Amino acid sequence: MNRFSNLFLVSLLSGATTLGAYKLLFDENGYFSNDRKTLTTLASDAYTKRVGLSPDVLDFTEAADKTIHTVVHVKNVSHQKISDPIMEFFYGYRGGGQSQEQVGTGSGVIISEDGYIVTNNHVIKDASEIEITLNNKKSYKAKLIGTDSKMDIALLKIDADEKLPYSSFGNSDDVKVGEWVLAVGNPYNLTSTVTAGIVSAKARNLTNDGIQSFIQTDAAVNPGNSGGALVNTRGDLIGINTMISSMTGSYVGYSFAVPSNLTRKIIEDIMQFGNVQRGILGVEGGELNAKVSKEFGVKQTEGFYINNVRKNTGADKSGLKKGDIIVKIDSQKISTFADLSGYINTKRPNDKVNVTIIRENETKTVPVTLSKNEFFSAEFKGIELENITPADKKNFRVDYGVKIKSINNENLSQYADELQGNIILSIDNVKIKDIESASKLLNNKDNQQSVRIEMLNKNGEIIRIII
Numbered sequence: 001m002n003r004f005s006n007l008f009l010v011s012l013l014s015g016a017t018t019l020g021a022y023k024l025l026f027d028e029n030g031y032f033s034n035d036r037k038t039l040t041t042l043a044s045d046a047y048t049k050r051v052g053l054s055p056d057v058l059d060f061t062e063a064a065d066k067t068i069h070t071v072v073h074v075k076n077v078s079h080q081k082i083s084d085p086i087m088e089f090f091y092g093y094r095g096g097g098q099s100q101e102q103v104g105t106g107s108g109v110i111i112s113e114d115g116y117i118v119t120n121n122h123v124i125k126d127a128s129e130i131e132i133t134l135n136n137k138k139s140y141k142a143k144l145i146g147t148d149s150k151m152d153i154a155l156l157k158i159d160a161d162e163k164l165p166y167s168s169f170g171n172s173d174d175v176k177v178g179e180w181v182l183a184v185g186n187p188y189n190l191t192s193t194v195t196a197g198i199v200s201a202k203a204r205n206l207t208n209d210g211i212q213s214f215i216q217t218d219a220a221v222n223p224g225n226s227g228g229a230l231v232n233t234r235g236d237l238i239g240i241n242t243m244i245s246s247m248t249g250s251y252v253g254y255s256f257a258v259p260s261n262l263t264r265k266i267i268e269d270i271m272q273f274g275n276v277q278r279g280i281l282g283v284e285g286g287e288l289n290a291k292v293s294k295e296f297g298v299k300q301t302e303g304f305y306i307n308n309v310r311k312n313t314g315a316d317k318s319g320l321k322k323g324d325i326i327v328k329i330d331s332q333k334i335s336t337f338a339d340l341s342g343y344i345n346t347k348r349p350n351d352k353v354n355v356t357i358i359r360e361n362e363t364k365t366v367p368v369t370l371s372k373n374e375f376f377s378a379e380f381k382g383i384e385l386e387n388i389t390p391a392d393k394k395n396f397r398v399d400y401g402v403k404i405k406s407i408n409n410e411n412l413s414q415y416a417d418e419l420q421g422n423i424i425l426s427i428d429n430v431k432i433k434d435i436e437s438a439s440k441l442l443n444n445k446d447n448q449q450s451v452r453i454e455m456l457n458k459n460g461e462i463i464r465i466i467i
Contacts, residue, residue, distance in 0.1 A: 058180075060180075060182055060194070060196055060233060062235065063182055063231055063232070063233050063234060063235040064182060064184070064194045064235075066231075066235035067167060067182065067184045067194070067229055067231050067235050068135055068184055068192040068194065069134075069135045069136075069165040069192075070109055070110045070135075070164075070165050070166050070167040070229065071107055071108070071109055071110075071135065071184045071185060071186070071192050071228055071229050072107065072108045072109070072110060072117060072132050072133060072134055072135070073105065073106075073107065073108075073132070073133040073186045073189075073191070074105065074106045074107060074108045074117075074119050074123050074124065074130065074131075074132060074142075074156075074227060075103065075104075075105055075130070075131040075132075075133070076103065076104040076105070076106070076123060076124050076125075076127040076129075076130060077101060077102070077103055077127060077128060077129040077130075077131070078101075078102050078103075078104070078126045078127050078128050078129075079101055079102070079128055104123065104127075105123075105186070105189055105224055106119060106120060106123030106124075106185075106186070106224060106225075106226045106227045106228075107119065107123075107184075107185035107186045107224065107225055107226060107227040107228035107229075107241070108123070108132065108156065108227045108228075109167050109227070109228065109229045109237060109240065110164050110165065110166040110167065111166050111167060111169070111237075111267070112164075112166050113163040113164050113165075113166055114160075114163075114164070115140075115157055115158040115159060115160050115164055116145075116155065116156070116157055116267070116271075117132065117142065117155070117156040117157070117158065118153065118154070118155055118156075118227075118240060118263060118267055119153075119154050119156060119226075119227030119240070120152045120153065120154065120226045120227040120240065120242050121147045121148065121149045121151075121152045121153060121154045122152055122226065122242075123154070123226050123227045124144060124147075124154050124156070127144070129141070130142040130143075130144065130156060132156070132158050134160075134164070135191065135192050138160075140158040140159065140160060141158070142156040142157065142158050143156065143157045143158075144156060145157050145270060145271070146270035146271075146274065146275070146276075147270075147379075148266050148270070148276045148379070149379060149382060149408050150379075150384075150408075151258055151262060151263075151266055151276075151345070152242050152243075152258065153240065153258060153263055153266045153267070155266075155267045155270050155271070167229055167231070167235075167236075167237040168235075168236055168237060169236070169237050169260045169261075169263075169264050170231075170232055170234070170236030170237055170238045170260055171238075171260070171261065172215065172238045172239060172259035172260040172261045172262070173259075173261055173332065173343075175199055175202065175215060175232070175238050175259075176199065177198075177199050177200070177201060177202060178198055178199060179198060179199045179232065180196065180197075180198055180232070180233050181196070181197060181198065181199055181217055181219055181230055181231065181232055181233075181238065182194055182195065182196050182219065182229075182230070182231050182232075182233075183195045183196075183197070183217065183219035183220065183221050183225060183228060183229070183230055183241055183255065183257075184228050184229045184230075184231065185221070185224060185225035185226070185227070185228025185229070185241060186224050186225070186228065187221070187222035187223060187224040187225045188222060188223065188224050189224060190224070193225075195219045195220040195221070196219055197217050197218040197219030197220070198217065198218060198219075199215060199216070199217055200216040200217055200218050200254070201215075201216040202215055202216070203335075203336060203338040203339045203342050204216045204256060204338065205336070205337070205338035205341075213259065213262070213338045213339070213341060213342025213343075213345070214242070214256035214257060214258065214259070215230065215238070215239045215256065215257045215258075215259055216254060216255070216256055217230065217255055217256075217257065218254065218255070219255060220255070221241050221255035225241050225255075226241060226242060226243070227240060227241065227242075228240070228241045229241070230257040236260075237260050238257075238259070238260045239257030239258060239259055239260055239263070240257055240258045240260075240263050241255060241256075241257045242256055242257060242258050243255070243256050259342065261346045262342065262345055262346050265345070265346045265347075265348075269348070273439070274439055275379070275439045276379075277348050277349055278344075278345060278348075278349075279344065279347045279348050279349040279350070279351055279370030279371065280313065280314075280344065280370060280371050281313070281314060281315045281320075281340075281344060281353075281355070281368060281370065281371075282309060282310040282313020282314055282315035282316055282371050283304075283306045283308070283309055283310070283313075283315045283320060283326075284306070284307055284308040284309075284310070285304055285305045285306045285307035285308065286304070286305060286307065286337060287303070287304055287305070287335070287336045287337045288300055288301055288302055288303050288304070288305050288325065289301060292305065296323075298325065299361070300325050300327070300358055302327070302335045303325040303326055303327040303334055303335065303358070304325065304326040304334055304336075304337060304339075304340050305323075305324075305325055306320060306321070306322055306323065306324045306325070306326065306357075307322060308322060309321055309322065310371075312371075313371040314368045314369040314370050314371045315355075315368055315371075317369070318355075318366050318367065318368040318369070319366060320355065320357065320366060320368070321359075323359070324357040324358070324359050325357060325358040325359075326340060326355055326356070326357055327356055327357065327358055327363075328355075328356035329343050329344070329353050329354070329355050329356070330343075330353055330354055344370070347370055348370070349370055349371060350369060350370060351369070351370050352367055352368070352369050352370075353367075353368055353370065354366070354367055354368075355367075355368050379408075380438075380442040380451075381409055381451075381467055382407065382408040382409025382410070382411075382412065383404060383406075383407060383408070383409060383412070383419075383467075384404070384405040384406045384407075384408065385402040385403065385404060385405060385424065385435060385438055386402065386403050386405040386435065387402060387403070387434050387435045388401055388402060388403050388423060392423065396423050396456050396460060397460075398423060398425070398456065400425070400431065400432065400433045400434070401423040401424055401425050401432055401433075401455075401456070402423070402424050402432055402434060402435055402438050403421065403422070403423055403424075404419050404420055404421065404422050404423075404424065404455075405420070406420060407419055407420060409467075411467075412467070418457070421458050422455045422456060422457050422458065422463075423455055423456040424438070424453055424454070424455045425454050425455060425456060425462075426453070426454045427441055427442070427451055427452070427453055427454075428441075428451055428452050429452070429454075450466055450467065451466070451467060452464065452465075452466050453465050453466070453467065
């Protein structure tokens with residue numbers, strides 16, 4: 001009996017051990033279960049967010065359907081004189097050459113039901129005729145309302161026989177790196193094409209002047225996409241696709257868009273004032289990094305270092321001074337010059353902004369009213385104009401006129417050094433007092449219409465040109 005009891009006890013213990021081991025190792029929460037989370041996974045879940053990659057999360061159909069009907073095909077027809085060097089050499093022929101038609105294409109975005117369309121300036125540059133084709137294949141002749149070559153934005157208008165679908169502007173300041181976006185356009189003369197990607201970076205500057213501030217994305221953008229829409233997953237317009245970074249001319253991974261906040265401000269200026277009004281802080285300097293900070297002897301390695309404050313500007317009147325480091329404007333963090341210029345370019349003269357600076361290791365916020373007249377500029381046919389300064393009036397002995405600030409017209413590029421700094425006195429025999437009077441006159445001129453300009457060159461000599 002004793003022996004039987006011992007055998008029964010051993011059997012019972014063996015069974016319990018086997019059942020426990022199975023539960024521990026192979027049950028649904030067991031060590032070797034397929035559903036079991038490892039310690040690494042559990043720790044990861046505690047500190048990171050899961051990346052949603054399910055089909056439901058990546059469903060772009062609503063945003064795409066909302067956008068494709070607002071994106072149009074833009075056809076640019078221009079005419080260029082082609083000379084015949086053989087005729088000129090042998091027969092002295094000087095007939096001015098034959099006119100050859102050139103056709104360029106791109107994209108545009110309808111932004112109002114009555115037919116206003118935004119596109120890139122380079123899409124319609126030098127156009128003598130602009131044709132718009134809607135997604136429903138209807139075509140219309142377009143009128144050029146205004147342009148901003150610096151930001152590569154142009155505003156067109158068509159008179160359609162119906163109310164048009166249009167894109168609503170989103171807030172590009174709220175766009176986050178890593179956010180999903182769609183690029184919609186007409187690459188290679190195809191009808192509306194949709195590609196997807198993420199926001200790779202913000203406030204990208206591709207020039208040396210620091211004025212531009214692009215949204216960078218890895219959504220595929222190819223020739224013909226220029227002027228098309230960059231939208232978020234809700235279908236809100238957050239940018240106008242403008243260029244790609246490529247050695248081949250085709251998409252290789254980087255594309256850039258003008259932010260919607262800047263685009264909206266430009267077209268509102270064009271519609272309301274006839275030109276783009278840019279407010280400025282009135283500071284000069286550069287962005288900080290480890291090397292620059294060491295040279296200036298400052299601890300901060302991010303922000304905009306003020307090296308000079310222009311007299312009588314908003315920055316000067318608000319007490320900003322050399323050595324201050326701008327780290328924020330309103331709620332916008334300032335790490336680079338492109339951050340600063342990109343935000344300020346969405347503002348107008350006389351707008352007020354709160355500038356947060358670091359001065360002598362202390363942080364303070366200063367209200368600044370952006371400057372206006374003395375730095376107000378206008379542009380016509382690739383010639384940027386600005387008001388003359390008191391020093392200009394003294395040097396040239398004039399009390400009116402506008403100065404040629406820069407030349408962006410390719411046909412005049414070879415004369416840029418001779419023209420920059422000259423004072424325009426009249427246009428088509430109309431006296432030009434300042435930028436405002438120049439803008440009002442030029443707004444009534446067609447870009448294809450020749451104008452006669454009288455100016456003072458840097459030697460004080462009066463010269464006349466026709467452009």
